[in-house]
Structures are given as structure tokens and as C-alpha cells.
Amino acid sequence: MMLHLTSCVLRSTFHAVRFTWLIVLVALAIGQPAIAQVPAPDEETYRIAKQLNCPTCAGRNLADCPTETCAQWKAEIKAQLDAGKSAEEVLDYFQARFGPTVLQEPPKTGVTAPLWAAPVGAALVFLIAAGWVMWRTSRRAAPATLAAAGGSEDPFVAALEEEVRKDG
Numbered sequence: 001m002m003l004h005l006t007s008c009v010l011r012s013t014f015h016a017v018r019f020t021w022l023i024v025l026v027a028l029a030i031g032q033p034a035i036a037q038v039p040a041p042d043e044e045t046y047r048i049a050k051q052l053n054c055p056t057c058a059g060r061n062l063a064d065c066p067t068e069t070c071a072q073w074k075a076e077i078k079a080q081l082d083a084g085k086s087a088e089e090v091l092d093y094f095q096a097r098f099g100p101t102v103l104q105e106p107p108k109t110g111v112t113a114p115l116w117a118a119p120v121g122a123a124l125v126f127l128i129a130a131g132w133v134m135w136r137t138s139r140r141a142a143p144a145t146l147a148a149a150g151g152s153e154d155p156f157v158a159a160l161e162e163e164v165r166k167d168g
Contacts, residue, residue: 045078048087051104052094061104 049063054070062070073094080090094102108116 042078042081044081044087045074048077048081048090049074051091053102053104055098055102 046063049070050061052062052073054060054062054065054067055073056067056069057065062073077090080093081087085093091103100106
């Protein structure tokens with residue numbers, strides 16, 4: 001009797017799990033077309049807008065700024081892309097019209113080239129200075145190392161060390 005009851009419980013649990021999976025699959029099948037019909041944002045417009053600064057908000061890129069000016073600029077980007085211009089041509093257009101400060105990453109030429117080279121130069125200066133300090137420190141430590149190794153420059157100390165070695 002107990003075995004029959006256990007098998008009935010297991011069978012009803014199996015049917016409940018199977019029914020739950022059926023509901024999940026139906027819900028996914030019904031919900032999938034609605035998700036697929038949502039228009040995807042224009043990736044190229046967004047990618048270009050991420051490379052431009054907002055003209056009114058300091059430190060914000062064009063893609064993340066909700067101002068009306070940014071909306072107009074994004075529409076201009078989309079229109080130029082639809083006209084067949086490349087991403088570089090669109091960026092060049094905005095740079096020519098508003099100057100290099102409109103770009104999130106300024107060009108690495110002209111006046112800004114030393115600014116891009118400054119971190120590398122600073123790292124080299126630091127490494128050279130650290131190497132020089134280590135070299136100077138090792139030169140000062142050399143006589144102390146010789147004395148500790150038994151190669152003392154003082155003849156009296158050398159004779160004393162020799163005598164200790166003979167007795168020891």
C-alpha cells in the first residue's frame with residue numbers, strides 16, 4: 001500500500017514538473033515575437049556618438065546625453081550615415097565644424113602629440129632614476145659586504161680573523 005502511494009506521489013510530481021515546463025515553453029514562444037519586433041538602435045550612430053563630446057554638458061559623450069542639442073547632432077550623424085558617408089567622414093565633419101575639442105579622444109598629432117608621449121617619458125625618467133639609486137646603493141654597500149665576507153681592508157682585523165679561523 002505504501003509503495004503504491006509513493007509511486008502515485010512521484011507520478012503526480014513528474015506530471016506537475018512536465019506541465020510547468022510546458023507553460024514556460026509556451027510563454028517563451030508567445031513572448032519571442034514581441035521581443036524580436038522591438039527596433040534595435042542604430043549601432044553605427046551610437047558608436048560615433050560615443051566618440052563625440054556633448055556641446056553643453058561637460059564631460060558627457062553625445063550618446064548618453066539627453067539634451068535637445070545632442071538629439072539634433074545624433075539626427076545629423078544618422079542623416080550623414082544614410083547619405084553614405086563613413087564614420088571617419090562624419091567625425092571629420094564634426095571636428096572641422098566645432099574643432100578638436102568635440103572629440104572624446106583628441107587626435108595624437110600636432111600640439112597634442114607631446115601630451116600623449118608625456119606618460120611614457122615620465123615612466124622612462126622614473127626607471128632611470130630608480131636604476132641610478134639602486135646602482136649607487138649597491139656601490140656603497142660593497143665595502144660592508146667585503147668585511148662581512150672576511151675580506152676586510154684593515155690589516156689588524158684581517159690578522160685577527162685569520163687567527164680566529166686557525167683556532168676555530
